[in-house]
Amino acid sequence: MGRYAFYPGCAAKGASKELYESTVAVAKELDLELVELPQFSCCGAGVLEEVKEAVDLAVNARNLAIAEREGFKTIITVCSTCLLVLRKTKWLLDNDEELKEKVNELLKEVNLEYKGEVEVKHFHWVVLEDLGEEGLREKVKRPLKGLKVYPYYGCHTVRPYEILGFEPSENPNSLERIIRALGGEVALGKRRLECCGFHSFWPNPKGSLLLTGLNLIDAKKSGADCIITPCPLCHMNLDANQSRALKEVKESFKIPVLHVPQLIGLALGIEQKKLGIHRNIVEVNC
Amino acid sequence: MEKREATFRIKRFNPLKDTKPYYQEFKLTVFKGMTLLEVLQQIKDKIDPTLAFRAFCRSAICGSCSVKVNGFPKLACKTQVITELEKFKTDTLTIEPLDNMEVIRDLIVDWDGALKKMEELKPYLIPDPKVVPQTLEEECKVLPQELKKYDKFTDCILCTSCFSACTAVNIDEKYGGPFQLARLYRFAVDKRDALKGERAKIGYAYNMWNCVRCEKCADVCPKHIAPVDGIMKLRGISIEVGLKDNPGARHVEAFYKSLLESGTLNEVLLPLRTKGIKGIIENLPVGIKMLLKGKAHSPILKPIKEHKSLVKLIKVAMEVE
Numbered sequence: 001m002g003r004y005a006f007y008p009g010c011a012a013k014g015a016s017k018e019l020y021e022s023t024v025a026v027a028k029e030l031d032l033e034l035v036e037l038p039q040f041s042c043c044g045a046g047v048l049e050e051v052k053e054a055v056d057l058a059v060n061a062r063n064l065a066i067a068e069r070e071g072f073k074t075i076i077t078v079c080s081t082c083l084l085v086l087r088k089t090k091w092l093l094d095n096d097e098e099l100k101e102k103v104n105e106l107l108k109e110v111n112l113e114y115k116g117e118v119e120v121k122h123f124h125w126v127v128l129e130d131l132g133e134e135g136l137r138e139k140v141k142r143p144l145k146g147l148k149v150y151p152y153y154g155c156h157t158v159r160p161y162e163i164l165g166f167e168p169s170e171n172p173n174s175l176e177r178i179i180r181a182l183g184g185e186v187a188l189g190k191r192r193l194e195c196c197g198f199h200s201f202w203p204n205p206k207g208s209l210l211l212t213g214l215n216l217i218d219a220k221k222s223g224a225d226c227i228i229t230p231c232p233l234c235h236m237n238l239d240a241n242q243s244r245a246l247k248e249v250k251e252s253f254k255i256p257v258l259h260v261p262q263l264i265g266l267a268l269g270i271e272q273k274k275l276g277i278h279r280n281i282v283e284v285n286c
Numbered sequence: 287m288e289k290r291e292a293t294f295r296i297k298r299f300n301p302l303k304d305t306k307p308y309y310q311e312f313k314l315t316v317f318k319g320m321t322l323l324e325v326l327q328q329i330k331d332k333i334d335p336t337l338a339f340r341a342f343c344r345s346a347i348c349g350s351c352s353v354k355v356n357g358f359p360k361l362a363c364k365t366q367v368i369t370e371l372e373k374f375k376t377d378t379l380t381i382e383p384l385d386n387m388e389v390i391r392d393l394i395v396d397w398d399g400a401l402k403k404m405e406e407l408k409p410y411l412i413p414d415p416k417v418v419p420q421t422l423e424e425e426c427k428v429l430p431q432e433l434k435k436y437d438k439f440t441d442c443i444l445c446t447s448c449f450s451a452c453t454a455v456n457i458d459e460k461y462g463g464p465f466q467l468a469r470l471y472r473f474a475v476d477k478r479d480a481l482k483g484e485r486a487k488i489g490y491a492y493n494m495w496n497c498v499r500c501e502k503c504a505d506v507c508p509k510h511i512a513p514v515d516g517i518m519k520l521r522g523i524s525i526e527v528g529l530k531d532n533p534g535a536r537h538v539e540a541f542y543k544s545l546l547e548s549g550t551l552n553e554v555l556l557p558l559r560t561k562g563i564k565g566i567i568e569n570l571p572v573g574i575k576m577l578l579k580g581k582a583h584s585p586i587l588k589p590i591k592e593h594k595s596l597v598k599l600i601k602v603a604m605e606v607e
Contacts, residue, residue: 010551159501195500203495
């Protein structure tokens with residue numbers, strides 16, 4: 001299997017440690033070599049665009065250029081927002097020679113150059129590309145038989161399609177493919193592509209929690225035993241903020257929310273502690 | 287020529303006779319290259335003349351034929367039916383009126399609310415007498431690199447697809463709206479405009495920080511405008527013109543500080559930096575739960591490798607025009 005530059009993102013190193021732990025454990029089991037580069041910086045979560053576009057582009061072109069300098073062809077991330085921010089930078093620079101030149105002039109100040117050779121992918125995309133559903137199925141030791149899983153995509157792994165492009169943003173199925181390959185059942189809902197509101201949490205906490213509450217209700221209605229998400233920010237709203245999000249929609253129930261690598265890890269038979277299951281706020285009984 | 291049978295499940299509602307909306311199915315043979323507008327017209331011409339929808343130019347430029355196809359806003363004249371059937375792996379397409387606006391009849395919605403919001407935001411040039419000459423003898427040149435800043439935002443055809451898809455519009459009545467705020471940005475960076483950056487204050491009053499950045503507007507825009515890009519830039523301008531004392535602006539500052547301090551986001555200090563003591567109090571119960579689960583880093587972060595060069599790069603980028 002491949003060797004990849006690993007860009008965990010800040011959330012996976014802090015508030016979503018279990019995502020970092022489960023990704024590392026699952027990658028090892030699937031023979032995906034993840035090399036975390038200590039020079040990678042925060043992508044700025046799009047917020048840097050509001051400081052100044054040039055800063056946003058320079059910081060993220062630096063991340064891309066560092067991966068290129070270290071000889072990597074692909075960066076893997078486990079955060080949907082990091083994915084969008086890094087891919088957006090790449091997309092802007094690769095489609096605008098003049099802009100690329102300007103950003104490279106900035107990078108020259110720190111002896112770096114962005115060539116445009118490195119790709120940026122989400123962890124679960126690579127699992128599907130490298131192993132495929134069949135390859136993943138073969139690795140399963142503990143099939144998720146009878147487990148109904150709600151695939152919650154959120155926004156930044158699918159939208160905008162022009163920049164993400166892995167699957168149709170209006171009808172993606174990567175998470176469903178993973179759930180089925182692991183032996184689980186897909187719980188169908190209407191809000192799998194709706195926003196969790198995370199990025200407006202600080203200016204508008206009520207609105208943000210309302211969106212998460214509606215998503216949680218939809219998951220519950222679908223008959224799901226648990227939710228999975230490829231994004232640690234969606235996870236924070238769905239899991240850590242679950243009880244207050246449900247208060248916003250006048251509901252009270254509990255539904256476990258797993259990171260995609262946690263679900264894969266459980267099916268691969270990896271020890272729960274290594275997957276950080278104990279760190280999830282809503283208890284996961286598995 | 288590729289042909290196939292397809293079913294169109296159309297949402298119907300005539301307020302003069304229906305108490306509530308209902309779906310009606312129409313079966314048609316569709317062929318490669320056929321647009322949804324051709325389908326709607328065929329239904330109206332040959333099956334049911336009462337079907338109501340808007341359409342005009344048939345060239346994706348007038349913006350009148352936007353409807354929802356399987357939940358996603360699109361221009362009927364720009365949407366090829368077979369492509370949609372293949373994308374959704376189905377033989378049935380559900381056609382509905384746009385969201386976030388009242389339905390007048392069938393697929394026709396009332397745009398007035400969305401357009402009134404646009405008017406309130408004053409998205410038209412207020413000439414700066416220092417830049418725009420007073421006589422016709424003199425010219426006011428806009429150079430290509432100046433136009434580039436807002437060129438794409440001038441392509442908006444007011445189809446309201448983004449307004450229909452917008453998460454923030456759906457939950458916040460006061461929110462300015464995606465195409466409206468993007469237009470505001472367009473004038474905020476037009477050198478001929480008298481208000482320029484001050485326009486960001488209008489955006490602030492219309493809750494532009496409540497944009498959830500769901501990217502739906504970027505995805506559905508038939509003109510590839512990505513209103514969200516304009517909204518984020520307008521938020522940046524609001525900080526430049528002095529609107530710094532609010533959670534949105536302080537959140538931006540918190541990210542910037544983190545990058546300068548260590549290169550990674552200091553999540554532990556984020557509530558304090560974004561909302562002050564209120565940020566800590568409001569989030570204390572969740573914060574404690576997370577702390578007990580070991581979901582927090584130390585408040586002092588070790589700088590990333592080559593951090594000094596990152597800081598140098600940021601400083602240089604800050605100087606860029």
